[in-house]
Amino acid sequence: MPIDTQDMDTRCPCGSGKPFSFCCEPAISGRKPAATAEALMRSRYTAFVLGAVDYLINTTAARKRSPLDAELLSEQTQVTTWTGLEIIDTEAGSALDQQGVVEFKASFDSPEGSAILHERSRFEREQGLWVYTDGDVELLHT
Structure with missing residues (x-):
């Protein structure tokens, strides 16, 4: 899926303070896989921001994927x-x-209002690459 990277000096949505082109873009574009679990988590957050559904599916552990993932993720990224x-x-x-x-808080707006997703995400290596397996999630309405 081609991603509109806009200005290559744009700060990465993950909050690292680095330019997108040197932070999450290499992982999302497939040029350079995430080197750590935190880097994968940051790139997955950025993929949610950008609507990069294929990346989200490809970076989920194979045993955790569902045939409905693409449709559900696409809907979610369009309304969040x-x-x-x-x-x-x-x-x-x-x-x-x-x-x-990786434990994190991600703020978002949706048709239901503003909220914060608080999650302890678990990651593992699959064929040498980091993948998301699951997490303990708490939704905090703001």
């Missing part, structure tokens, strides 16, 4: 505006690890 990401904690998930956990 992600407004901020805060990384709270990481456990393992380095370039040398096989598993990792």
Whole structure:
């Protein structure tokens, strides 16, 4: 899926402060996989912002995928505006690890109002690449 990267100096939506072209874009475009669980989590957040559904599916553990994922993710990305990401904690998930956990809060607006998704996401290596497996989710209405 081609992604409109706009200005290559635009700051990445993940909140890293880095330009998109040097942060999440290489992972989302398939040029360079995420090196850590946190980098994958940040790129997945950015993929939600951009509506990069294929990337979200491809970076989910194969055993966790469903035939309905593309349709559900497409609908979700069309009605949700992600407004901020805060990384709270990481456990393992380095370039040398096989598993990792990233705790974060992601703010968003939707037709139902504004809210914050608080999640402890679990990641693992699958064929050498980081993938999202699942997470403990809490939805906080603001």
